Amino acid sequence: MPKCSWCNKVIVPKENFVRFPCPNCGGVIIVRCKKCREFGRPYKCPKCGFTGP
Numbered sequence: 001m002p003k004c005s006w007c008n009k010v011i012v013p014k015e016n017f018v019r020f021p022c023p024n025c026g027g028v029i030i031v032r033c034k035k036c037r038e039f040g041r042p043y044k045c046p047k048c049g050f051t052g053p
Ligand SMILES: [Zn+2]
Pocket: 004, 005, 006, 007, 008, 009, 032, 033, 034, 035, 036
């Protein structure tokens, strides 16, 4: 199960979430849950430390 990169919440498959590779290093898949998208919370790449909106 994927986990949200910000709040560590486990994502349920039916939930509206986004998943994309880190724009900086591309080596990590960033997952953001619906809530974190709504609040516009930033994400942080665990590999390179890149943060973004
Ligand atoms: Zn979240």
